[in-house]
Amino acid sequence: MTSATSLNTEIDYPDSDGKPMAESDYQRPYVAYGTEVLNIFFADQPQVYVSGNLLIYYEEGNPKACVSPDVFVVLNRPKGKRSSYKVWQENNQYPDFILEITSRSTVSEDQGIKRGLYAFWGVSEYFQYDPSADYLEPPLQGYQLIDGNYFLLPATTLPNGGLSITSKVLGLELHLEQGELRFYNPATGEKLLSHAEAEAARQAAQSKAERLAARLRELGIDPDLV
Template sequence: MTITKGCSFTGIEYPDSDGKPMAESDFQRVYLVYATEVLDIYFQNQPDVYVSSNLCFYYEEGNPKAYISPDVFVVFGTAKRKRRSYKVWEEDGKYPNFVLEITSKSTVSEDQGTKKGLYAFWGVQEYFQYDPTGDYLDPPLRGFQLVAGNYQTIPAEKQDNGNYSICSKVLGLELRLERGELRFYEPTTGNKLLSHQESEVARQRAELRADQEAQRAERLAAKLRELGVDPDTVQ
């Protein structure tokens, strides 16, 4: 969430955690978890795409103070496996291709300044910022693409209802703001990416609708039989 400076370490040790909470509040946490989960599901069959969040990201070998914790990041071309921390020199120099920061009061200045400059220096192709409370960014969802070493704003596609979307060419997805809430969509199908919980709820609703349809059909068939009509002969 924040860039850590001036921490003291004994020897060359790279801690797995900075001891800070994952997010400033529930407003940030829920979208951090959502974004990480749906992207992990989306890329689950690609063994060379790594998705993570709030992980200690070390970028200078021998200097344990040189790290940040991106809220959500995606790295292409590196193994999909569990990590305690991410050390660039152990990953063939692979930096994130995509970063999403969930902005809060305590992080907005770093998200807008230091982190943005660092991501550009690393060559992070796309950098997105989202403010779930709408208090610190206007508009609350922003996307930037790296052009000649500098970030340029990715145009947003606005809708009549006030919602809008920003296309991520790196992910092949759309990030949409719907009534203030961040959602990911697959542009080719128009389908919204669902978390495990959302998928389960959708499955249960589909089963309920199917059961209701079956019950209605059975009641209709029973009435037809009472009238002496074979339901199988009714088109």
């Protein structure tokens, strides 16, 4: 006689749902940016797991019960590489924050089935960003879960005309700057940079310092004494 436990061990939970990656040049950079900068921001917090485009299986024994959020954060779960996120193996913890990068092919699902599913899971905050600004108005929207339903988070208009929405879950602000999604740390006022952006900023600062030093030497001033 075969036990239910042995049957479950034989079930295959694929690392991919078999569907082609349908991200365009609009969506792809923001999935990578969001996942990378949040991993950097939470790097020193071992119990915060950040991932993106990873299948979440939410019913043990049913490999069809899965969804792949663009970017998600789970508090109180250890870091570590996973081929997929199986809720029953993660102390039954669902994401606390989800960001979907919306496109023509996903807007109906992002606004309908996924939003309902994430509310059912108890995801505290659900954000959507439309990089093409064709399907959401405004292109950046955040929702907070209250009594099982999502309600829009307030958006603040920035001096540059952009938008800012605070994520209490992350302790960060999501900004819309000239149509671009960026994360900010309100404690420092600094933009979260990817590794490539941080390196580019470092090189730019170094180049500026070298030009200034050269100019000071032309004027007969030792830059080391300034």
